[in-house]
Amino acid sequence: MPDIGHNSGDDTFSVSDEDLAKGHTDNRLRLLIERIERLEEEKKGIGDDIKDVYLEGKAVGYDPKIMRQIVRLRKMNPDDRKEMEAILDLYKAALGLS
Amino acid sequence: MPDIGHNSGDDTFSVSDEDLAKGHTDNRLRLLIERIERLEEEKKGIGDDIKDVYLEGKAVGYDPKIMRQIVRLRKMNPDDRKEMEAILDLYKAALGLS
Amino acid sequence: MPDIGHNSGDDTFSVSDEDLAKGHTDNRLRLLIERIERLEEEKKGIGDDIKDVYLEGKAVGYDPKIMRQIVRLRKMNPDDRKEMEAILDLYKAALGLS
Amino acid sequence: MPDIGHNSGDDTFSVSDEDLAKGHTDNRLRLLIERIERLEEEKKGIGDDIKDVYLEGKAVGYDPKIMRQIVRLRKMNPDDRKEMEAILDLYKAALGLS
DNA sequence: GAACTTATGTCGGTGC
DNA sequence: GCACCGACATAAGTTC
Numbered sequence: 001m002p003d004i005g006h007n008s009g010d011d012t013f014s015v016s017d018e019d020l021a022k023g024h025t026d027n028r029l030r031l032l033i034e035r036i037e038r039l040e041e042e043k044k045g046i047g048d049d050i051k052d053v054y055l056e057g058k059a060v061g062y063d064p065k066i067m068r069q070i071v072r073l074r075k076m077n078p079d080d081r082k083e084m085e086a087i088l089d090l091y092k093a094a095l096g097l098s
Numbered sequence: 099m100p101d102i103g104h105n106s107g108d109d110t111f112s113v114s115d116e117d118l119a120k121g122h123t124d125n126r127l128r129l130l131i132e133r134i135e136r137l138e139e140e141k142k143g144i145g146d147d148i149k150d151v152y153l154e155g156k157a158v159g160y161d162p163k164i165m166r167q168i169v170r171l172r173k174m175n176p177d178d179r180k181e182m183e184a185i186l187d188l189y190k191a192a193l194g195l196s
Numbered sequence: 197m198p199d200i201g202h203n204s205g206d207d208t209f210s211v212s213d214e215d216l217a218k219g220h221t222d223n224r225l226r227l228l229i230e231r232i233e234r235l236e237e238e239k240k241g242i243g244d245d246i247k248d249v250y251l252e253g254k255a256v257g258y259d260p261k262i263m264r265q266i267v268r269l270r271k272m273n274p275d276d277r278k279e280m281e282a283i284l285d286l287y288k289a290a291l292g293l294s
Numbered sequence: 295m296p297d298i299g300h301n302s303g304d305d306t307f308s309v310s311d312e313d314l315a316k317g318h319t320d321n322r323l324r325l326l327i328e329r330i331e332r333l334e335e336e337k338k339g340i341g342d343d344i345k346d347v348y349l350e351g352k353a354v355g356y357d358p359k360i361m362r363q364i365v366r367l368r369k370m371n372p373d374d375r376k377e378m379e380a381i382l383d384l385y386k387a388a389l390g391l392s
Numbered sequence: 393g394a395a396c397t398t399a400t401g402t403c404g405g406t407g408c
Numbered sequence: 409g410c411a412c413c414g415a416c417a418t419a420a421g422t423t424c
Contacts, residue, residue, distance in 0.1 A: 026388040026389070028158065029155070029160060029165075029385060029388050029389065030388065030389055032151055032154065032155045032160065032165070033165065033168060033169060033172070033389060035151050036148055036151050036152070036165070036169055037169065037172070039144050039147050039148045039151065040148065040169070042144050043141055043144045043145060043148070046137050046140050046141040046144065047141060047418095049137050050134055050137045050138065050141070051402095053130055053133050053134050053137065054134070056130065057127075057130045060126065062127060062130065065416085066283055067127075067130065067131065067134070068416095068417080069280075069283055070131060070283070070291070071131060071134055071135065071138070073284065074131065074135065074291070084265075085284075087262055087265055087266070088269065088281075094320045094323055094324070095266070095270070095320070095323070095324060095327070124290045124291070127290055127291070128290070128291055131291065145419095160385075161381060163420095163421080164378070164381050164382055164385055165385070166420080166421095167382060168382075168385050168386065168389060168391070171386070171391055172389070172391065179391075182360070185357065185360055186360055186363060186364075189225060189356075189360055189361070189364050190364065190367070192222040192225050192226065193222070193225065193226055193229060193364060193368070195364070195367055195368065195375075224354065225351070225356060225361075228347055228350065228351045228356065228361070229361065229364060229365060229368070231347050232344055232347050232348070232361070232365055233365065233368070235340050235343050235344045235347065236344065236365070238340050239337055239340040239341060239344070242333050242336050242337040242340065243337060243397085245333050246330055246333045246334065246337070249326055249329050249330050249333065250330070252326065253323075253326045256322065258323060258326065261395085263323075263326065263327065263330070264395095264396090266327060267327060267330055267331065267334070270327065270331065359399095359400085362399075
C-alpha cells in the first residue's frame with residue numbers, strides 16, 4: 001500500500017506558516033477520510049452484488065436465509081464445525097434433549 | 099417446516115433420474131455459494147484496507163473513533179445533519195449537558 | 197428524512213417549542229432519560245451476575261465459551277433446532293462435507 | 295478432540311462410579327445453565343422496559359435515536375466528553391463540516 | 393486481539 | 409397502497 005506516512009500533496013499556494021501547517025493537517029485528514037469513503041463505496045457495491053446473488057438463488061427456489069446459514073457453516077474450519085457438532089451431542093446428552 | 103432449503107421435486111422419479119436432478123441442483127447451489135464466497139472475500143479485503151487507513155490515521159495522530167464519527171456525519175445530507183445536530187444541542191441543553 | 201428529533205406540529209401531546217422555552221419538556225425528557233439510566237443500571241447488574249455464574253462454572257471446570265453455546269442452543273425452540281440440524285445434513289449432502 | 299466442555303476426571307473409576315460422577319456433573323451443569331437462563335430472562339425483561347421508555351419518548355415527540363446519543367453522552371465523564379466534542383469540532387472544521 | 397454486547401440498517405410481514 | 413413493526417444481519421464499541 002502506498003502513501004504510508006507523510007505525503008501531504010504539493011503546496012503551490014503562498015500562505016502563512018500557520019496556514020501552511022494547518023493546511024497540511026487538513027489535507028492529510030481529508031485525504032484519509034476520502035480514501036475511507038472510496039473504499040466504503042466499493043465495499044457497499046460488493047455487498048449489493050452479494051445481495052443480488054441471494055436474490056438470484058431465491059429466484060430459482062433456494063431460501064436465502066438458509067443459503068446464509070450454509071455460507072456461515074462453510075466459513076468455519078472443519079475442526080471447529082466438528083467441535084460444534086460434538087458439543088451439540090454433548091449438550092443433548094447432558095441436558096436431555098432429543 | 100416444509101421447504102427446507104430447496105425442494106427439487108417430488109419423489110416420483112426413478113433413482114437415477116432423481117440423482118441426476120439432485121446433481122443439477124447441487125451444482126447450481128454450489129455455484130451460487132461459491133460466487134457469494136468470492137464476493138465476501140473481496141468484501142473482507144476491502145474491510146481490511148479500511149481498517150488499515152484508520153490505523154494509518156492513528157499513526158499520525160488522528161483518533162480513529164472520531165474519524166469514524168466524521169465519516170458517519172459526511173454520509174448524511176447536510177440539511178439532515180444540521181437538523182440532527184440542532185436537536186441534539188437542544189436535548190443537551192435540556193439536560194444540562196452544555 | 198423529515199421530523200428528525202421532535203414533532204413540530206400542533207399535536208397536543210408532542211413537544212412544542214413553546215414547551216421547550218418553558219422548561220416543561222426539559223423535565224419530561226429528563227425523567228425519561230433518568231428512567232432509562234436506572235433501568236440500564238439494573239440491566240448491567242444482572243449482566244454482571246450472569247458473568248459471575250459463568251466464572252463459577254469455569255471454576256469447577258466448565259468452559260464458559262461452551263456454556264454459552266449451550267445456553268444459545270437451549271434458547272432455540274426444538275423445531276428450529278431440528279431444522280438447523282436438518283440444514284446441516286442437507287448442506288453436507290449437497291456440498292460434500294463430512 | 296480433547297476437553298470439549300468438561301473433563302469429569304480420568305477413566306479409572308468403575309462404570310457405576312463413572313456414571314454417578316457423570317450424573318453429578320450433569321446436575322451441576324444443569325443448575326448453572328438454569329441460573330443463567332433465569333438471569334437472562336430478567337435481563338431481557340429490563341431490556342424490554344428500556345425499549346418501552348424509548349417508545350414512550352417517541353410517542354411524545356422525542357427521537358429515540360437522539361435519546362440514545364444523550365444517554366451515551368451522559369455516561370461519559372464531563373471532561374472526556376468535552377474533549378471529545380472539541381476534537382470532533384476540530385475535525386469538522388478541517389473538513390468543512392461546519 | 394478475540395469475544396460479547398450494543399447499535400444501526402435492512403427486509404419481510406402486517407394493519408390501516 | 410403505504411407506513412409501521414418486529415426480526416435478521418451487519419457493524420461498532422467495549423471488555424477481558
